[in-house]
Amino acid sequence: MVAFAAASKSLKNPNVQSAISHLFRFQSARTLLVQSVSESVKLQKLGDFDSGIWEVNLERPSSKNAIGRDMLRGLQHTLESVNRDQTAKVLMISSSVPKVFCAGADLKERKTMSPSEVLDFVNSLRSAFSYLEALCIPTIAVIEGAALGGGLEMALSCDLRICGENALLGLPETGLAIIPGAGGTQRLPRLVGKSTAKELIFTGRKVDGKDALSMGLVNHCVPAGEAHLKALEIARFINQKGPVAIRMAKRAIDGGMEVDIDSGLVLEEECYEQIMHTKDRLEGLAAFAEKRKPNYKGR
Numbered sequence: 001m002v003a004f005a006a007a008s009k010s011l012k013n014p015n016v017q018s019a020i021s022h023l024f025r026f027q028s029a030r031t032l033l034v035q036s037v038s039e040s041v042k043l044q045k046l047g048d049f050d051s052g053i054w055e056v057n058l059e060r061p062s063s064k065n066a067i068g069r070d071m072l073r074g075l076q077h078t079l080e081s082v083n084r085d086q087t088a089k090v091l092m093i094s095s096s097v098p099k100v101f102c103a104g105a106d107l108k109e110r111k112t113m114s115p116s117e118v119l120d121f122v123n124s125l126r127s128a129f130s131y132l133e134a135l136c137i138p139t140i141a142v143i144e145g146a147a148l149g150g151g152l153e154m155a156l157s158c159d160l161r162i163c164g165e166n167a168l169l170g171l172p173e174t175g176l177a178i179i180p181g182a183g184g185t186q187r188l189p190r191l192v193g194k195s196t197a198k199e200l201i202f203t204g205r206k207v208d209g210k211d212a213l214s215m216g217l218v219n220h221c222v223p224a225g226e227a228h229l230k231a232l233e234i235a236r237f238i239n240q241k242g243p244v245a246i247r248m249a250k251r252a253i254d255g256g257m258e259v260d261i262d263s264g265l266v267l268e269e270e271c272y273e274q275i276m277h278t279k280d281r282l283e284g285l286a287a288f289a290e291k292r293k294p295n296y297k298g299r
């Protein structure tokens, strides 16, 4: 009885609760399937409670996940697989290489390319990141360590960015006498403002996780090593919501930001109409009335 009372008292301690919930969140993430799309890009589908959460894993340790032709092909195929599958609800992009998210374009391969090959490659990389940005489900970049050049441009194409304090983010391209050519000159100013983006791109300055947070470059900065956990926590929140509503919210926000407010509101109306006749909308109302968790089916 005494032991039980002591245990229940310690369970009320917020630190213990937080540790347990971290443990629970960490342990219950179970990978159901790993699809190896290429040597350097793996696609994982989480299972059980996390069904609906998918993860692209970058895995090219020899070059710190630098993106060459092979890796780009792997990335394109992976994103196409995600896009085709209606069961994907949230996508996380992470690295299995310690201390790096992605070191950008493969500069060793670049040295062997002719100018027209470089242009072809950069155009394909830009298209791949636009494809990533346009995926109809939410995407989260999980950044531990370096996200530089094309690596940051990939993260900028995601809806959310979560980083560890040890992150190093930057667009150092001008130091190589090129410009960020995979969307960086467009997405960075839209995210952090024109003036800050110009400073970062003109100087090639790299910022750590805390500075990235303060300039709005990332959504959350957490202690080093905890970015995946934080991203998973957010992915789980999203995964419990009405899937059609999430897709329509993304469409309305993304489409609306590029047009005037009146056109944006028309787009919002169109998106609202898409959710009007879903069974999930009725399920949401029923669950509220019955004081239970909704069970959404994505239709």
Ligand SMILES: C/C(=C\C(=O)SCCNC(=O)CCNC(=O)[C@H](O)C(C)(C)COP(=O)(O)OP(=O)(O)OC[C@H]1O[C@@H](n2cnc3c(N)ncnc32)[C@H](O)[C@@H]1OP(=O)(O)O)CC(=O)O
Pocket: 062, 063, 064, 066, 099, 100, 102, 103, 104, 105, 106, 107, 108, 109, 122, 125, 146, 148, 149, 150, 151, 153, 172, 173, 176, 178, 179, 180, 181, 182
């Ligand atoms: C998309 C466009 C342009 C670009 O992206 S340009 C590229 C911008 N990126 C960079 O400038 C990053 C360069 N890399 C680094 O700063 C560091 O390597 C690091 C990522 C901070 C990691 O540092 P660390 O000290 O941990 O590791 P090493 O430097 O010893 O690297 C290990 C190994 O990896 C190779 N490598 C690293 N980055 C690249 C890369 N981008 N391309 C090819 N290889 C890379 C490095 O050379 C080492 O190899 P070794 O053979 O062992 O020497 C726009 C456009 O496309 O134009």
